[in-house]
Amino acid sequence: MAAGRREEVESVSIEDALADSAAKPAGKRPYFLHPETERVLAITMAVAQELAVTRDRLDTLERVLEANGIPVREAIESFTPTPEESAERGLWIQEYLTRILRIVQQEGEAVAHTARGDVASEDVATELRHEP
């Protein structure tokens, strides 16, 4: 191929870029832990990375504000929410915990559901298929 044929440069769609950025390399992946555990660890480590990225951005924001004469770090350290603000923030944390610990709640509810005869959709599907 000749060097640098600009007209042949095609585009990478956003779909392509998203899929390709996380592409698997050729070669089977080794597992060091139970695959279930390692899968969860992989997701957790990616989330830990993104938390660090967010923390870094927040730190940048604070420093940029400071550099522009807004003493935000001091203001953050001495910030005391009003009772109303405290309630809003407390509610946000509760909502957040409900979201991220959803599986714990649902597995807890499953104890009672099972006790009163919870069934699987697959079983109901079979039942409906065999309905006379």
Add this chain to the structure above:
Amino acid sequence: MNEIRPQAGNLFKNTPPPELPEGPPDYRAVGRHAVFPETTHDEIARLNYLAQLNRHLAARVMPHVKSAWELRVKPRLEAQNPPPRDRHDVRKALAADPVFQTWSALRRLTMEQRQQAGRWTALRQAEALAEKAAELTAGDPRLSLDENLPIPRYVTAVDHHTMPGSYHAERFPGDVTAAANYDHAIFATTGGLLGRLTDGAGRGIVKWLQTAMPGFAPTRILEIGATIGHSLLPIAAAYPQAEVIAVDLGAPVLRYGLARAKSLGVENVHFVQADGTDLSRYQDQSFDWVQTTMFLHELSKTSMRAIFAECFRLLKPGGIMVHVEQPQYAPTMPLFEQSMRDWDSYNNNEPFWSTLHTIDLDATMQEAGFAPENFIHDHVFGVVDKDIFPDAADDETEDYGRKASWRLVGARK
């Protein structure tokens, strides 16, 4: 409450300000050039995090792997009959240890996250990067590509160091994303140990050359497996009168390499797509210097023998071949260290690594035609801008195979 409020740089009231921790510099110290991908604030933060995570695994988790080996794996293994014979026995025993498992899983994940992070940044600007590379290389005789060049199985079977598509895959004609990903995000793995332009090895070679053979003035220089030319550019810059040739199998790295070299003001390097096992396009005795840098471990026995033979054929009498690599597994190297150094072979898609490090390279050089009295064995350390980047010579962490400190193996023809 005011009394316990943290002060900048002094989190605990009764302790002195902490010393600056050792570790990678901020990514913003990395050198840029015309085809270097743009990086957002958060993309930089991600690479900083990954560099710190790699450092953490090497400095703060690896010591636990070593103590797990010494305190519980080794005693159990040595009590067995028969005792461990080689690094493979040690590797298999370590694989069952929870601390080794955790470290391994985290190290593998760090490699995978580094690839995803770097590839996203390169892919999202793939067209712009290809255009910049095309602008800088269009019609330039210093770029010679061969789209029909077969890519050998030892390169295609598994993607080296888990880099999807390795150095050669391209999405469209003119694509340079493989190169842009490799170049801008290698920092996550090296933590800056190769310097601002990832050229610490090349600078180390120049320093070695100027010390070991001060009168040496090569006029023709070749690097096989040069990728983007990062290790070759310091040598080209040190010998500006020399004609320098970078050979690689991958078109994306060569396109990008020429654009990068020109942008950095290094004008005497040609980038040629070819297989190092067959450089018949070049005449016998036409080079003064042939090198590979961190390349032999990505080969196979057959291709390495063929490359050594080509090196011998291509060198002028008195010319020098040099390979910069991680150390061989000498019988004096503890089995634990050999096993840890083998990790990349089994877990990071470097399949030849394990075999390479047990091969008698002297015998291979002799087989290629080099005389034992002309063999060269030495050390090379990465040379970096010490005011910003960590110096490998001062670094006391042991990461088994990742350190910017290498053996130099070669011969004078």
